[in-house]
Amino acid sequence: MKNNKFAKVISLITFFLLAFFYEWYVKAWAINEISAIIRVDIFIIYPVILILTFVTFFLFKKVRTTKNKLFSTILFILFWIMFAGMFKFNILANMKGYDVDGNLIELEHTNFEIKKKQLIGSWLDTSESKLHFTLFKDGTARSDNMETLLYRKWRMEGNNLILTEESVGNGNTSIGDYEYEIVLLNDKALSLKNGKSIERYVKKGNQ
Structure with a gap:
């Protein structure tokens, strides 16, 4: 036994x-x-x-x-x-490639240039923070209603959105690149994974 x-x-x-x-x-x-x-x-x-x-x-x-x-x-x-x-x-x-609930991120198969084209435009933050921003065709970026966090440039690397951000406050200025994983992207909506949180945006004109 x-x-x-x-x-x-x-x-x-x-x-x-x-x-x-x-x-x-x-x-x-x-x-x-x-x-x-x-x-x-x-x-x-x-x-x-x-x-x-x-x-x-x-x-x-x-x-x-x-x-x-x-x-x-x-x-x-x-x-x-x-x-x-x-x-x-x-x-x-x-882990990269998974959302905050541990589910595999599902993206439609679209080529790199189509994704870049979809990103161009003004994005409205759906959270209470209202951290809106605009991405331009020439690779520059703009913060639409933030005084201390300014977006300067953007680019795509694989499935990630890289934003060059300038932080201004207390007389000190710092600039750095920050990487966000694209969870959802289409002509109307954008979701970015930042650490363990998901930031959701809608394209201006589609809200």
Whole structure:
């Protein structure tokens, strides 16, 4: 009986580690695809849980009673689901290519020049801060209602918007480039990921 319990523990740990590294590798590979549309959650997490459920059930075939076998399987499933949630909200949420809820960012496949063209124009901040700005065709930028934070230039690098910002205050001036990941972009709306927050804008004239 002790050997059976030990075997179950070792098996659970083994499958746990294999599932972790497999999912991490696939998701790490997927986020390098800027135009990735397939949701890795659906095609990776759930199939893995299903496979592990069957494997675990048959792994415990030496357990004498079906009741204990079912209990062990259910316990393992709950353990995996808990881990998947922790992985999604605590790790993926901080990774490039994922939003603050750990969901894979989905962007339509559009070429670089089309994205640049869509960015040109005046964007209105939908939050209470009202940090509006305008991006011009020549690569210059303007802050529309900010006195201490001035946008000077902009450019795109891959799927990121780079803004050159000048901070003015207390007699000191500093200039730096700040990178924002484009979560959503079309002719009417723009969403930028800044750290763990999402900044949402609508194009002037479409509000």
